Amino acid sequence: MGSGLWDTGLSDWYGPATPMVRTFRGYRPNRRGAVRLVRWARVLPLRFLACVMAAIAVGTALDEDTSLPVGDRLMMAALLLALASLTWRFSLVKVVLRPGRIVRFGAYRHTVVPVTAVNRLHRESFRGGLRLETADGEEIGFRWFDGSLWDLLYDFSEVCADAMRAQVRSAVREPGGASDGRVERRFTWSAGAGLFAAGAVASLLAGFVALVRG
Structure with missing residues (x-):
């Protein structure tokens, strides 16, 4: 995956093969060897809305x-x-492909799936939610990454699915570096969300004190 997803030999159609689409579809690993799959068309408006509410x-x-x-x-x-x-x-919802791992980030926790534990990736129906099935029979959903209007021009849902399949195939070709095969779930820390939450708690306590004194 070091050369980007566009060069992995995937033949599925992801939209018009323009230079911009090729750039978006490239998804080259960062310095840590991780590929981040993010729906920026959802992320940026949500963060802008959060900042507006904080300012108000x-x-x-x-x-x-x-x-x-x-x-x-x-x-x-x-x-x-x-x-x-x-x-x-x-x-914060995103998928991160780390060496030997597929990490699905949700709103409050992230799920770490070693590629050695992946049995298959499939959809429940024609355009149903993308699901990952582990060797133990556990299913992990990726519904947040399906069903976008942007998919009409650039099928990000299929990009996510094929990127994860490529990650599994690369681990088969290059074994090593994966964990012991156990699926792990951990709380997701966020500086932005934590700062707003701390401000909410401080404001709540100050408001309660002001109401008691008033």
């Missing part, structure tokens, strides 16, 4: 011209910051 929350908390008491303003700010944290978390 700060403006609400600091607005002294309004008739609302300080405690109410801080409570409203806490709610907006909590929503901003949740929105930011949903922007």
Whole structure:
């Protein structure tokens, strides 16, 4: 996969073979040898929305011209910051192909699947959700990566599926570097979501104190 997915011999159609599409489809590994498959058309709007909600929350908390008491303003700010944290978390959804591993990132946790544990990748129906089946019979869904309008021009859903298949094939050709075959699930830390969540907790506590004193 060092040469990019466009050069792996995959023959499926992903949209018009323009230079821009070739660039997007290339997905060359970064310095750590990982390939990140991200739906930026979803990620960027979600993060922008989260930042807008955080800005509104700060403006609400600091607005002294309004008739609302300080405690109410801080409570409203806490709610907006909590929503901003949740929105930011949903922007973390992605697939990362690491050497010997396929990692599916969700809103709150990520699932690490060693390629040695992959049995097959399939769809439940004609355009149903993409699913990965392990050798132990466990199924891991990738529905967040299906069903985009962008697929009409550039089939990112199939790019994800073929990229994971290529990852498994490369591990068969070049064994070693994979873990012991156990699927692992871990909490996903996020600086952006954590910052908004901390602000929500601080604003909630400050609002509660202001309401008690008021």
